[in-house]
Amino acid sequence: MHRGIHVIVRALIVVTIAAVAAPAFAQADMSGVWQPRYDEDQPERIPGPELVDYLGLPITDAARQFAESWDPSRITLPEEQCRVHVSPYIYRGPMNLRVWEERDPKTQQLIALKHYISTYEQTRTIYMDGRPHPGPNAAHTWMGFSTGRYEGDMLVVETTHLKQGWVRRNGLPMSDQAHMTEYFVRNGDLMTHTFILFDPVYLSEPLIKSQDFTRSVRELADQTWLWVCEPVVEIADRPAGEVPAYMPGENPFLDEFARRHQIPMIAVMGGAQTMYPEFQKVVQQAPKPAPLPPPQPGSARVRGGGQTETTPPAPRGGQTPQQGR
Amino acid sequence: MSIHVAPGAPLSRRVRTLAAAGAIVAGVALAIGGRAVAQQTQDFSKIEIDAVEVRPNVYMLVGAGGNTTIQFGDEGVMVIDTQFAPMADKILRSIRQIAGNRPIRYVVNTHVHGDHIGGNEPIAKAGRTRAGGNVVGDLGAGATSSAAIIAHENVLNRLSMPAAGEAPVVFGAWPTETFANDKKEMLFNGEAVQIIHEPSAHTDGDSLVFFRKSDVVATGDLFTTIMYPFIDEANGGSINGYVNGLNAILDITVASNVNEGGTMVIPGHGRLGDEQDVIEYRDMVTIVRDRIREYVKRGLTLEQVKAKKPTLDFDPRYDMPNARRTPEQFVEVVYKQLSAEKAKSGTAARPQNRNQNQNKTKGSGQ
Numbered sequence: 213m214h215r216g217i218h219v220i221v222r223a224l225i226v227v228t229i230a231a232v233a234a235p236a237f238a239q240a241d242m243s244g245v246w247q248p249r250y251d252e253d254q255p256e257r258i259p260g261p262e263l264v265d266y267l268g269l270p271i272t273d274a275a276r277q278f279a280e281s282w283d284p285s286r287i288t289l290p291e292e293q294c295r296v297h298v299s300p301y302i303y304r305g306p307m308n309l310r311v312w313e314e315r316d317p318k319t320q321q322l323i324a325l326k327h328y329i330s331t332y333e334q335t336r337t338i339y340m341d342g343r344p345h346p347g348p349n350a351a352h353t354w355m356g357f358s359t360g361r362y363e364g365d366m367l368v369v370e371t372t373h374l375k376q377g378w379v380r381r382n383g384l385p386m387s388d389q390a391h392m393t394e395y396f397v398r399n400g401d402l403m404t405h406t407f408i409l410f411d412p413v414y415l416s417e418p419l420i421k422s423q424d425f426t427r428s429v430r431e432l433a434d435q436t437w438l439w440v441c442e443p444v445v446e447i448a449d450r451p452a453g454e455v456p457a458y459m460p461g462e463n464p465f466l467d468e469f470a471r472r473h474q475i476p477m478i479a480v481m482g483g484a485q486t487m488y489p490e491f492q493k494v495v496q497q498a499p500k501p502a503p504l505p506p507p508q509p510g511s512a513r514v515r516g517g518g519q520t521e522t523t524p525p526a527p528r529g530g531q532t533p534q535q536g537r
Numbered sequence: 538m539s540i541h542v543a544p545g546a547p548l549s550r551r552v553r554t555l556a557a558a559g560a561i562v563a564g565v566a567l568a569i570g571g572r573a574v575a576q577q578t579q580d581f582s583k584i585e586i587d588a589v590e591v592r593p594n595v596y597m598l599v600g601a602g603g604n605t606t607i608q609f610g611d612e613g614v615m616v617i618d619t620q621f622a623p624m625a626d627k628i629l630r631s632i633r634q635i636a637g638n639r640p641i642r643y644v645v646n647t648h649v650h651g652d653h654i655g656g657n658e659p660i661a662k663a664g665r666t667r668a669g670g671n672v673v674g675d676l677g678a679g680a681t682s683s684a685a686i687i688a689h690e691n692v693l694n695r696l697s698m699p700a701a702g703e704a705p706v707v708f709g710a711w712p713t714e715t716f717a718n719d720k721k722e723m724l725f726n727g728e729a730v731q732i733i734h735e736p737s738a739h740t741d742g743d744s745l746v747f748f749r750k751s752d753v754v755a756t757g758d759l760f761t762t763i764m765y766p767f768i769d770e771a772n773g774g775s776i777n778g779y780v781n782g783l784n785a786i787l788d789i790t791v792a793s794n795v796n797e798g799g800t801m802v803i804p805g806h807g808r809l810g811d812e813q814d815v816i817e818y819r820d821m822v823t824i825v826r827d828r829i830r831e832y833v834k835r836g837l838t839l840e841q842v843k844a845k846k847p848t849l850d851f852d853p854r855y856d857m858p859n860a861r862r863t864p865e866q867f868v869e870v871v872y873k874q875l876s877a878e879k880a881k882s883g884t885a886a887r888p889q890n891r892n893q894n895q896n897k898t899k900g901s902g903q
Binding site: 274277286333349351354385455459460 | 587597780787792795798809811813814820823824831852
């Protein structure tokens with residue numbers, strides 16, 4: 213049933229995107245400076261998603277165990293501090309995007325589209341000259357290897373050779389076996405980016421997301437394009453080679469999100485079934501978790517969503533939710 | 538053979554697919570079984586070499602068995618690992634296409650397994666080493682009639698004294714130059730080459746080969762991108778040594794542009810990688826090791842540990858259909874070694890950090 217629904221949903225998305233795209237007599241020029249609409253899924257962009265919030269994501273059991281075991285302290289490891297968000301995720305973060313064309317100076321034929329993404333100073337190349345993707349033994353990169361084509365005014369991009377990254381940066385993994393199809397559509401000063409992510413390792417069904425960008429009429433200050441990352445030792449007495457992780461099923465924050473927002477655990481744990489409308493009935497009938505204990509006066513505590521509680525609940529496990537990053 | 542001149546360059550998809558399939562099937566199904574694993578089940582005639590350019594003077598050759606690395610220049614060619622014997626002609630053909638008629642001076646073996654040393658004899662015989670003075674005077678022209686074969690001395694020990702039931706390896710495939718210390722260094726083609734021994738890891742004779750100027754490290758089976766580690770206990774391997782080996786690779790690598798590129802890493806099996814790929818693999822191996830260590834500390838039996846599925850989050854990525862080593866077998870060997878560690882020391886877990894949460898596993902790279 214889900215596969216059938218997925219096919220219908222995917223078809224509708226493609227048809228919808230194509231319908232809103234401009235007529236096909238000219239290819240849309242997407243060059244320029246673009247900025248994301250931060251009000252779309254704001255908690256995902258600035259503060260970062262809360263721990264163990266997998267709502268509506270078609271994750272596998274393997275992905276769920278990976279995420280439950282993931283300790284945010286992992287990103288304090290020097291070798292993990294400058295870890296870049298992969299192209300299926302990086303467009304949803306705080307960023308500035310510059311798009312330009314690379315053309316053959318002799319023929320003016322389009323060779324590639326370039327995306328400079330300020331987050332982690334990534335330059336992404338989308339080849340438009342029909343070249344094939346590299347072989348299976350070639351290296352993988354954060355941005356992957358992308359080729360594009362225009363369907364009318366809609367830019368369609370296929371990306372392979374991605375590094376392992378995040379579906380959500382609360383520990384939900386995307387494997388290096390994933391590949392992605394993207395659709396870029398420009399309407400005036402608005403650009404809509406829709407993508408379908410396929411991951412045979414950590415997704416049981418394709419994941420479809422979209423986001424919008426607004427064109428900036430002014431060039432941005434130079435430093436807004438920079439993202440200098442230099443790893444440092446953050447925990448001085450950490451033994452060499454240590455990889456922080458929770459034992460499977462023993463993450464002390466496992467039910468924190470569910471309890472804070474009074475959402476049944478069956479929903480927050482995600483899975484393909486949580487994507488579909490009929491799951492609302494399941495949620496309505498599922499028991500809600502016990503609320504978090506009442507806050508105790510004292511020190512401030514960061515809440516999910518990046519807000520600060522003035523009277524925090526008792527510490528649980530001695531850690532705060534993941535900081536925005 | 539297909540050659541990756543640059544990412545995206547036109548290539549035969551069919552040939553690449555054949556090479557990839559061959560590498561995975563042969564690499565996983567045969568390689569991890571040990572040096573005595575024969576190649577009767579593999580039809581090598583259908584496998585082509587996929588040559589991936591890593592640097593202008595360093596290539597990764599993917600065929601059947603472990604990956605081969607070549608470095609070449611004015612002085613000749615250095616070959617790291619030689620896959621299975623039936624692949625030798627194809628490897629030599631690739632070398633000629635990439636490096637021309639430069640002589641093969643050295644063959645280096647990263648460890649003892651048959652999928653890495655199988656082509657030693659024909660490939661070494663296709664080359665010639667440099668010698669003169671008393672050496673030639675004593676040995677005659679034969680002193681230069683083949684390339685030198687370099688490996689840690691434990692590789693020679695294992696090959697010259699096969700365990701009961703293991704087929705002997707022909708003399709011509711044995712190392713001709715061994716080292717007993719932690720590394721062997723040489724200058725070849727104008728760059729420093731460090732052959733670094735990692736004790737008791739995949740086997741007891743593992744070596745990394747680091748090309749310092751090219752900034753490329755060939756890891757042998759201390760790192761792969763396609764399967765769980767094979768801890769070859771019969772040949773002296775250990776899980777803790779394996780984790781140490783992965784961290785030793787990370788000590789060598791320096792990434793550029795925020796954890797990408799920089800030092801390139803040629804794995805024993807699988808695709809070309811860099812530091813970040815080693816980090817992902819190191820994290821996986823360390824996490825699984827630490828989970829099992831914690832379960833051993835809690836007194837769980839092997840069956841109870843298996844029931845906990847300590848590799849569930851990594852199985853869809855590393856449990857290859859044709860692998861002889863299943864996740865359960867990986868868990869078994871780790872459990873066995875950590876149980877012995879516990880019995881020996883009284884505990885399988887190192888002392889807790891003062892800030893350590895009880896629900897966490899934090900293993901050192903010991």
